Amino acid sequence: MKKLHGPFLLIVGACAVLVVSGCKKSGEGGGGSNGGGAIKVGEFASLTGKEATFGTSSHEGTQLAIEEINAAGGVLGKKLELLTEDDLSKAGEPATVVNKLISRDGVVAILGEVASSRSLEAAPICQQNKIPMISPSSTNPKVTETGDYIFRVCFIDPFQGTVMANFATKTLKAKKVAIFTDVKSDYSKGLAKYFKEGFTKPGGQITAELDFNGGDKDFKAQLTAIKGSNPDAVFVPGYYTDVALICIQAKQLGLDVPLFGGDGWESDQLVKIGGKDVEGDYFSTHYAPDVATDKVKGFVAAYQKRFQGKTPDAMAALGYDSAMLLADAIKRAGSTDGAKVRDALAATKDFDAVTGKITIDAKRDATKSAVILQVQGGKFKYLETVNP
């Protein structure tokens, strides 16, 4: 019947048309080496959507770094051109945008992402195309396990989990801890797992383990169960939007023990939303703006000048460091060739970054210290540094 010819004609025809149009562009793409002109660097971040604040922060840090590098003359005599793509905080997008950056725009390297799940999605693509990828702040160990072209400039969750476990045992003197995990975030789940290992090994006891969904607004049901288990402290390895609400509701229920967590807590929104209910709570993170080194002070001042007085958070600092490290590696490699840049990155030792001295280890993770901050008087007060 005539009806069936239509669909097939369409399929055959559309196939041909689309492919022919794709054919024309096959000249570009591939290695990404550029002739004269700028060195193209790709970045993918969650500029809109659920984790928009993280993506915007890290993007601003990266942007600042690129601008500073270009102002100082660029790398290997050429300016750096930053091509940024928004992944909408959505699964499935990173794969598409990273493919576009590599194949269509011909970038020499990829910077991104903050969220481990989205880094995990993009990493195999960069690895297959032999394009170095540097994640500013994905802490799940699986990211760099993808392949030898994938790096990160932050510490990983096994380290962070142990840091907080030791903090709980030694500083908080807690013998029993409850864990409240964001079941939608593999960052949260990974961190919870490593904390539990680090805490139970020297004999600590986990009184309760409960889950919430990132984005929930009501946690009283789970918090009541946690309270009933009588912990000395509660570990909440989540993101600041949820943590703030959790702290408020915990206090309302009379759960007066300290709450503590990881770098997902770090944002000025934590205090704005949580108010007095986050006072006295602790978290670990990559850097503190009030650490008194010249490098940090210079970065904070430059960032505030560029971005209307905003104070940079850890994502911004790491975004900055990832770009700086990339530029340094290209300089050391003497070329933009993927393999050479990769080798230069792998050989990084004591790179002077805002978030500390970065040495890339054999697993392509950064060996770095963590800092522990406490909320005091509505501000984050630096407590201690923990070295690896």
Place this chain on the structure above:
Amino acid sequence: MDWFFQQLINGLALGSIYALIALGYTMVYGVLRFINFAHSDVLMLGAFAAFFLAPAVAHLFPLPSYAGAILVTLLAAGICAALGILIELMAYRPLRNRPKLTVLITAIGVSLFIEYTCQHKAVFKAETRPFPNLLAQHDFRLAGLAVNSNDLVVPIVTVLLLAGLWFVVQKTKIGTAMRAVSFNHQAAALMGVSINRVISFTFGLGSALAAIAGILYALKAPGIEPLMGVQPGLRAFIAAVLGGIGNLPGAALGGLVLGLLETYAGGMPAISNYRDGIAFAILILILLFKPAGLLGKAQVEKV
């Protein structure tokens, strides 16, 4: 036992909010026979309206205070009522005589439109903002249980609004008109009821309720963002169906039941992961075994 009663309080507080939102859904469905997907977004708009109004109102009545809170809520409800009427006028009225599915899809489109426009950086942006403290919060200890003043305010407000709504629907002229339209809108039109006016009123009222619910919700969880209405909206809709869609006391009952079930399940470590799924499972079970809901009457389909 402590645990049981504490969760009871938590569940009732949560359930009251679901009930309040469900009232709006059920009213619109009763009169128009369609699910207004955008209801959950009006909730969000109410909370944002309050967010922006609070500093201005604070000049008149310093916040937190009862007077200030009531003024902000009334203003926000008014704005949302107007918005609701506008949405109906522009998006649903042109489709009045079209098949139900067309309107349903349009409602989905409106909901997405509001959500994504508000997420745009020129509007509210996607970030979470701290909701202003409208009402002083006190924590009580009642026989060892923790009760927050909010936990009392919400159910009281819900009951008051439910009573008010009941009065409007049963005793006033416009309420009678609403009921007439919900039974048979053609007959109602023949009897001289202005369908357009009734529908606009219903939408306005429903949106005002959503705005109040949004503010109460934000008081409880003071982080507002453009997608904040999605989850509570979905739960409230399920609550409305659970209670019997089109039935006002049913919506309230459904809200409470759902709130309690979710709270008890959420407090149990084994099931707490599946909290999201519980609400939907309840929905499916109800629709399979008692589609009219707990308090509804079975609709006989005439062939």
Place this chain on the structure above:
Amino acid sequence: MKRSGARRWLLLALIAAFVVSYLSSYFNRYYLGIVIDCGINIILAVSLNLINGHTGQFSLGHAGFMAVGGYTAASITLALSKQLTSMAAVPALFVFALLVGGLMAALVGLAVGVPSLRLKGDYLAIVTLGFGEIIRVVFQNMESVGAASGLKGIPGYTNLFWAWGLAAVTVFVVASLVNSTYGRGFIAVHDDEVAASAMGINPTRYKVTAFVIGAFFSGVAGGLYAHHKQFLSPTGFDFLKSIDIVVMVILGGMGRTVGVILAAIILTLLPEFLRAFADYRMIIYSLLIIGLMMARPQGLFTFGRKTVAVK
């Protein structure tokens, strides 16, 4: 006569897809990816069209079937790919994985379809939405497929031949089915269930069949998707993904196969072209939905004879 005509076209389409795929290494990887996405979306749209368009059952949970198919197929390939002895075995493994994925999805479709049958219109829509969400929550908590972190490292077996070849097969099966004598029953159920049952057509049987077949192909599409993106995450199969597919069916005109295919292609390409306006993308999308419903609810591509109206 009509059957052999259709079969000839199917063969032609398959050969064309194979040839183009063979040459695919010359093409730009990014564009190739988009073309493959088009193929996958065609399968999704045409399979949903069978349920929504032809049979008139409004399903809002199609992404759930896709998830079942995707996770099943990926689990199989991940488990067995290391044991392959030769490259030639890859297609066999892939087809096997896709088939099993599709069958699992079909089973779930059966489970969803049977209870949902008594419901109409909005109720059915909400129940299917609920089922879709439940499936997502289940995968989000299943540690064996990575739970919330997702399943990574899926081998990239999908290429242009598979995507478009299977799209051609889907179109062939669905279109042949609907155009057959048996298939007229779908349209009868859509138009007037009571009259259909009075004529001796069992609406229950047709509705379930539609769900099961639609779910099967959605599962296959899910498998293709998994081996294309090489990464699966439960959040990617939420309500919004189901809406994406629904919009394709509506845009194309519920029940018009040609229109639906065109719509699937356009709606895959459009976001890519709109990438420059990325922040406005979803706003434009939602306005598109509203505008369509107001101005042309029968879809954009309904020209020619019978318009299957939305009931």
